[in-house]
Amino acid sequence: MIRLRRVALPQETARRLEKYTEEIAEQATEGARKAKAGDLWSARRGVRPALLDALTEMAPGHARCMYCGDSQGTDIDHFDPKSRTPLRTFDWFNHLLACSYCNSNQKRSLFPTDGDGTPLLVDPTLRDPLDHLRLVLPLGQYKARTPQGQACIDVFGLNSRPVLVKGRVDAYATARHSLELWRIATDKGQHDKAREIVRVSWNRPLVDVLVAMFHQSRHSAADALFMGEEEVLVLLRDPELREGFLERP
Incomplete structure (x- = not known):
């Protein structure tokens, strides 16, 4: 994982994301919001290409996964899972580019937090992973410098793959x-x-x-x-x- 710079979205795409978020917020219950978020995300009417273009521009190398850095990034991952916070389903600052393995086999809906509820995973667009992880270069393995670093090692399988x-x-x-x-x-x-x-x-x-x-x-x-x-x-x-x-x- 490396530090990444988030880019701005086209205005039309940003406007559509806001509209979908408003539709989710209008639902009366948390269950209804989750259902609405799932339905809207499945459709993603007109926003997926622009999101992928922006994430590809941000990603390391030739559109590498923002978590493992190895495989091609193909999936739009919700850093904070939509099943946990449906109101962030269309939040641009909650979207990262992941390979299908990291997204579907490793992270899935995992989102560990500490005792105060603070997220432990490192969003590389907000924090520098090097503050939390140290790579032992000759061994190709990561050592955790913080609990956040250990959470990344565990959730993304950085050393177990x-x-x-x-x-x-x-x-x-x-x-x-x-x-x-x-x-x-x-x-x-x-x-x-x-x-x-x-x-x-x-x-x-x-x-x-x-x-x-x-x-x-x-x-x-x-x-x-x-x-x-x-x-x-x-x-x-x-x-x-x-x-x-x-x-x-």
């Missing part, structure tokens, strides 16, 4: 190679090639690995985190390389 763990290990190897290639291309004055390396790097699946690498390289314990990989740490701390990668084309 072998394809994700193995994918992150491979993504780490690929990212290290990309840093080296960028340095070589830049030193040779091949700036177009260097920019292409950056573009491809950010569009790969599991880009959370690359984000974690740059983040951890600035950590006070970076020397320990990258023990045995000092050359990688030197590259990650290179001001020219950081500028080239972090100011994406």
Whole structure:
């Protein structure tokens, strides 16, 4: 999971979402509101394409899932499930892009809260997942820094899905190679090639690995985190390389 920026919707789409929310709010009981929300969402009269376009623009890489970062995002997920808060069914700030596996097999209607009822899952458009999760790069596994981080690990199966763990290990190897290639291309004055390396790097699946690498390289314990990989740490701390990668084309 990485921090994402929410974009604005077209005015017509925003107006339709407000109208549907008003129709749900007009229902007399909570049960009626849930039923109305379900019916309206099943129809989604004219709003689904615009929502998907906006979520795709926000998503990492080529429309990757905002939870696992690996598979293609195909589903509009209600972060706070519509079965729990029907009035947020058409709330744009409650919509995220998920792959079908994360949406239907992992998260479903799960929405853990703490003892005060505060949501534990991290919405990456509101909070930085790096404040709650640390990726152990050589192992491809996440460690929780907070209860919110642990909730994300559990609900999204971030460590229990072998394809994700193995994918992150491979993504780490690929990212290290990309840093080296960028340095070589830049030193040779091949700036177009260097920019292409950056573009491809950010569009790969599991880009959370690359984000974690740059983040951890600035950590006070970076020397320990990258023990045995000092050359990688030197590259990650290179001001020219950081500028080239972090100011994406």
